[in-house]
Amino acid sequence: MKIKNWLVRTSPLLCTSLLLAGCQMFSPDREVGKTLADLPTATMPDAKNTVAVIDNKKIEASYQKALSAAEDPILRQQILARIADFEMARSEQAQLNANDSGHYFDKPIALYRELIALQEKSGQPVKGVELDQLRYKLAKALSMDSRGDEAASALDQLAKTAPASTYMGETQFRRAEKAFADGDYLAAEKHYKSVAEDKSNPLQQNALYMQGWAEFKRADYDLALQSFAKVADQLLTLAKKPEDVSQAVEQLSGAQKNMMEDTFHVMSLSFSYLEGAQSIIDLQKEMGDRVYEHLLYENLGQLYLEKKRYSDSAETYKSFVEHNPLSNFAPEFSIKMISVYEQGNFPSLILPAKQEYVQRYGISSTYWTQRNGVIGVNALNYLHKSLQELAEYEHAQAQELSGTNKSEAKVAFGRAATWYREFVATFPKDPKNPEMTFLLAESLSESGDYPQAISAYEQVAYQYQDKAHGADAGYSIVLLSNEMATGQALAETQKAAWQERKTNYALRFAQGYPADPRAAAVLTQAAQELLAQKRYAEAATVAEEIINLKPPAEAKLQFTAWLVLGHASFDDKNYAGAEKAYWQVLNLLPANAQTPGAPTAQQMRERIAASIYQQAQADLVLSQKDEAIKKLLRISDVAPDTDIAIKGRYDAGVYLIEQQKWSEAEQVYLSFRQQYPKHELTASIPAKMVLIYQNQSKWALAANELSIMERSSNDPNVKRQSLAMGAELYEKSGNKPMAIEQYQRYANEYPRPVAEAMEAEFHLAKLYGELQDTKKRQYWLQRMIDANASAGAQESDRTKYLAASAANEMADAPYKDFASTPLTLPLKQSLQRKRAALDKALKAQEAVLAYGVAEFTTQASYRIGDIYAQLSRDLMKSERPTNLDAAALEQYDLLLEEQAFPFEEKAIQIHQANAQRSTKGIYDQWVKRSFEELAKLLPARYKKPESILEVSNEIQ
Structure with a gap:
């Protein structure tokens, strides 16, 4: 060329x-890189000047x-x-x-x-x-x-x-x-490919398109398909999903549309030269799924159809459906397939294809479910037409077989029922539904599927209320359900289920057709069956209907109805209604005492008591505690000796406590304990009385209740805690002897846990201090020290604190004894006594220091410093021998001063160490007193006026 x-x-x-x-x-002379900024400033040309040609x-x-x-x-x-x-x-x-x-x-x-x-x-x-x-x-x-x-x-x-x-x-x-x-074509393919691989080349798409043609001309259809697929990708790049393809096509230019049509046509030819629809699958396996996949199948199917290759065309459409069952285009491809069968005159394939269409896109299909029934108008219309045709065909077949082959007829009726059912379910508002539903019920009944037949008859009788067949359908339901309930083929559990359904159907029939003479008997029977089946609300409703019948039902029926109403209301948690019904039963009981299964009067009173109790529980759920308490206490008026009455009174006390109505709760539990002294609930009353008395500040009475608990309980923890708490309450009430007795018992009987025992010992030391019994106070102080020393793993900050407190107090006596021991002549003997007192005092204070409790450490440190300072002062103030002249006396004073000076230095060191604690944030009265002592001992250093540093907290 x-x-x-x-x-x-x-x-x-x-x-x-x-x-x-x-x-x-x-x-x-093309230039690259110029911008608008590079252009010269625009000026208007001179109109007189002309441009030379x-x-x-x-x-x-x-x-x-x-x-x-x-x-x-x-x-x-x-x-x-x-x-x-x-x-x-x-x-x-x-x-x-x-x-x-x-x-x-x-x-x-x-x-x-x-x-x-x-x-x-x-x-x-x-x-x-x-x-x-x-x-x-x-x-x-x-x-x-x-x-x-x-x-x-x-x-x-x-x-x-x-x-x-x-x-x-x-x-x-x-x-x-x-x-x-x-x-x-081989050379052409090579050169086109080199251009097609350059995405920036304006000829790239055309080169790719021609590359595909070169490959097609060489009969390398697989490569050609890949090249043409890339062309289609570029042309339809705006389509992100299959549904976008049509819109993307509309946005193409005329030349692009022509290229696209040519591309899909040559691809269809390539598929046809390979393995048809399978080649489309292979292409997508090689290159990945394409949004225009449906166009590949559609064009190939149409190509086959134009060539009158009907089987290949139908198989192509079928292949798309099988590989894309949930595609929006799937129904249309199925319709195209059936249309090809019709054009190709394949009658044996049309019926199965329509059945398959219903299965694929009908109401029970995944396709339908995922779209909530929105499958497209054309698809839905075709479904409507196909279901009618299938149902009518199978029903006609079954009727023909009924006279010759019963077993095959049953099967055929079953197939007809399948299509009737699907039609009704798919098109619930269709005008033909009442007729189609009745035909469905008839087909199901003929096929032996009674449960499904009952369901269909039920729709005819009660949903559609069909005038022609409603009554017959309702009666058929009762007959078929009774057949199921009494059939020999079912297990007992299944029979029971059908018995329940039979009750429903019978009841519905009686209510739906009240003019039937069997209505009253059916209602009574249904009420009892409903109660037995635990369908309480329904049983109560039917019982009320019987009670309200005009004219009234006979007395036995009314008695039964009130009893059913009472039981049903109670089990349905309508306890007020149950109480009312039980009172009616109690009133009617004398006349019906001989009725089989009739309750006794005592049984009815217990049922009334239970109804009242449950009403109280319902009030509690609504936070109406006052109403609940009234009802709980009212039970005793109805049935005072019943367990429910006892529990009701006990619970009333609990709710009075919750409302902090202490006086009322006290009266309820006092009377409960008096009336039921041996009841198992009585044992728990002391704990509640403790709470009641405490909140009324009746400490002694609360303590007495704790004593009861301590004596009566078998639980060691309860006994121990009751004893401890009782001691505290006796102490709080001012009954010191009882408090001391309880604390002593606790300390002696429960040395473990150590912390609790030491608390008791602490209270004992405190109480004996208030009674000014120094000896016993010091005994319990020492017990606290010894208890902590032997605590082992149970030692805690609290036990150390209590022990340190006791040791601090025990150290007071040696401290005072040292201070009061004078230095007299002869000095040597008195100094020995002073030294012995010093050792005791220091030892006692050092014992306090050993606990490391800050509150007592500063005091002990101060006292040790004071002891040394006191010793220094006492030496200097001690008596002088009377037989010394002035020179000897002066020498004597110098010797005393040499003896006193080290003690004064020691005192200064200790006070300084104690004062130093102020730098760590510890500044109590003992640190302060150390500062005061240092001001006396080292006035030049410590006796200075206090300077106050003013600090502003104002935000700058």
């Missing part, structure tokens, strides 16, 4: 894209003259290139103006070849006269002059010598076009 015009292409789309790019491709001949003549004068080879090439371009432009214009197809490009061809020869000879590139550009222009000139082979040769040279040239995309495309026209 000769290319007469350089811009002629194999498709309109390709021609358009090249025309858009042509100005850039063939402009020798450029005379190309004069310009060319100027270039010719310059060429004659130029000696520089490079400059000569540049001028020659300009002349060649002028000749090219002149040739193009001449060709456009000509009426024949002669040769017009000889001059530019000769010039371009001369320039190429110069470039090849010199081997030196010249700006604006690049070799690849010259070959490209030569190929263009040859092509436009209809010298296709020479143009192809020029392009081959360009591809060979400048593979990185900017003209390679166009070059390869031209080479591909030439190869395709020559029938060299």
